[in-house]
Amino acid sequence: MEKGDEALFYHSGEDKAVVGIAKVVRTAYRDSTAKEGDWSTVDLAPVKPLRRPVTLREIKSHSRLKGTPLVRQSRLSVMPLAESEFREIVKMATIVDRLLLKMPVRLGPMANSRQRREMLPAKPRLDWQRAEITRSTFCLVQSCVGAENSRMSTIAATEFLPLVATGAATRDFMVVSLHDVAPSNQQIANTIVSELAQRGVSVCSLLVVPDYHHQGLSTRNHQFVSWLRGLEADGHEIVIHGYFHERPRREKESFHDKFLTRFYTEQEGEFYDLGYDEALSRITRARDEFRGSGLKSRGFVAPAWLLGKEAERAARDAGMEYTTRLRKVCDLRGGDEFVARSIVYSVRRNWRRGISRICNATLFRYLEGRPLLRISIHPPDYSHPTIWRQVTSIIDRAIESRTATTYQDWVAQQRLRRGM
Numbered sequence: 001m002e003k004g005d006e007a008l009f010y011h012s013g014e015d016k017a018v019v020g021i022a023k024v025v026r027t028a029y030r031d032s033t034a035k036e037g038d039w040s041t042v043d044l045a046p047v048k049p050l051r052r053p054v055t056l057r058e059i060k061s062h063s064r065l066k067g068t069p070l071v072r073q074s075r076l077s078v079m080p081l082a083e084s085e086f087r088e089i090v091k092m093a094t095i096v097d098r099l100l101l102k103m104p105v106r107l108g109p110m111a112n113s114r115q116r117r118e119m120l121p122a123k124p125r126l127d128w129q130r131a132e133i134t135r136s137t138f139c140l141v142q143s144c145v146g147a148e149n150s151r152m153s154t155i156a157a158t159e160f161l162p163l164v165a166t167g168a169a170t171r172d173f174m175v176v177s178l179h180d181v182a183p184s185n186q187q188i189a190n191t192i193v194s195e196l197a198q199r200g201v202s203v204c205s206l207l208v209v210p211d212y213h214h215q216g217l218s219t220r221n222h223q224f225v226s227w228l229r230g231l232e233a234d235g236h237e238i239v240i241h242g243y244f245h246e247r248p249r250r251e252k253e254s255f256h257d258k259f260l261t262r263f264y265t266e267q268e269g270e271f272y273d274l275g276y277d278e279a280l281s282r283i284t285r286a287r288d289e290f291r292g293s294g295l296k297s298r299g300f301v302a303p304a305w306l307l308g309k310e311a312e313r314a315a316r317d318a319g320m321e322y323t324t325r326l327r328k329v330c331d332l333r334g335g336d337e338f339v340a341r342s343i344v345y346s347v348r349r350n351w352r353r354g355i356s357r358i359c360n361a362t363l364f365r366y367l368e369g370r371p372l373l374r375i376s377i378h379p380p381d382y383s384h385p386t387i388w389r390q391v392t393s394i395i396d397r398a399i400e401s402r403t404a405t406t407y408q409d410w411v412a413q414q415r416l417r418r419g420m
C-alpha cells in the first residue's frame with residue numbers, strides 16, 4: 001500500500017459491510033503493539049463514509065464482484081481491488097435504502113425549501129464519484145467501535161455530519177483546533193498542521209476567519225482556498241470562525257463587558273453582543289462564501305468563544321450544526337451540550353505565558369480521564385518555544401491513549417450514541 005492509495009473500509013465484525021473510504025497516509029512499518037511475530041501496520045485517514053454500508057451479502061450476489069478476494073477469501077486483513085470493483089462498490093452505496101429516506105429528520109423551523117432538499121435528497125448525490133482514484137486497495141480492519149458507527153439506517157444525522165468510518169483505536173478522543181486561520185498566516189498554519197501530523201494528529205479542526213480584521217475576503221484568495229480544500233480532502237475540518245474577528249469598542253460598557261472584551265481578548269469578541277439580525281447576516285454570508293468555494297463548513301465558533309444568546313440563535317438558524325465555547329461543545333441541532341474545557345494559551349505578554357503554562361499543566365492532569373480532550377492552538381503559540389514545547393508534550397502524551405478527531409466527527413458520534 002502506497003501513500004495516497006484509496007482504500008475501502010470494511011467492518012469485519014457483526015456488520016460485514018463496507019462503510020467508508022479511507023486513504024493511506026503512512027506506508028507499512030513495524031507494528032510496535034504486536035507482542036510476537038512479524039506484524040506491520042499502515043496509517044489510514046478517513047476520507048468519507050459511504051452513504052450507506054454495502055454488505056458482504058450484496059457484494060457476493062453482485063455478478064461483477066464475484067471475483068473479488070473478499071468473496072473468495074474473506075479473512076484476509078488487506079486485499080487488492082481493481083479500480084472497476086472499487087467504483088462498483090462505491091456506486092452501490094448510492095442506491096439508497098428507501099427506509100432511510102423515510103426516517104424522521106428534525107429540520108428545525110427555519111429550514112427553507114433549499115435546505116429541505118439538501119437534507120432529504122430525493123436522489124443520491126454522485127459528485128464524489130468523480131474523485132480521481134489512482135490505485136485502490138481494499139481493506140478489512142477488525143474494529144469493535146465500528147459496529148456502532150455503521151448502523152447508518154438508524155440515524156439520519158450522518159446525512160449532514162460525516163463520521164469517521166474507521167474504527168477508532170481508542171475509546172477516548174482529542175480535538176486539536178487551530179484558530180484564526182487566514183491567508184496572512186497560512187504558512188505558519190501549514191507548518192503547524194504538518195508538525196501535528198508528524199506527532200500522530202492526522203486530522204484537526206481549522207477555524208478560518210472569513211475576513212480577518214478587514215484584510216480581505218479569505219475566499220477570494222484562490223491559493224488559500226485550494227490549500228483548505230486539500231486539507232478537507234485529507235480529513236481535516238474547516239470551521240467558520242467569526243467574520244471579521246474584531247469588535248469595535250462600545251460607548252458605554254460595564255466592567256464585565258470591558259473585562260471580557262479588552263482583558264480576556266484584545267477587542268476580538270465580535271459575536272459577544274451582536275444582535276440577531278447582524279449575527280445572522282454575517283454567519284450566512286460566511287457560510288455562503290465558504291460553500292461557494294467548495295468548503296463544507298458545518299460548525300461556527302465565535303472569536304474567543306464569546307457567543308451571545310442572540311448570536312447563538314442566529315448560528316442555529318443559519319444551519320450551523322454545532323458551536324464550541326471555552327468549557328463546552330454545543331450541538332446546535334440536537335440541543336445537547338457536552339462539558340469539555342479546552343486547553344488554550346495566552347501569549348500576548350510574558351506574564352500571561354507564564355500563567356498559561358502553569359494553569360495548562362494542571363488542567364491537563366485534571367482532564368486526563370475525560371472522554372474528550374480539546375487543545376486549541378493559535379498561530380502565535382508556535383513562535384514561543386516554551387509554549388510550543390508544552391503544547392507538543394501534552395499532545396505526545398495524549399495521543400498515546402486518544403484518537404485525534406475533528407469537532408464535526410465528534411458531534412456526529414455523540415448523536416449516534418444518543419440514537420439521533
Ligand SMILES: [Zn+2]
Nearest residue numbers: 179180303304
Ligand atoms: Zn480567534
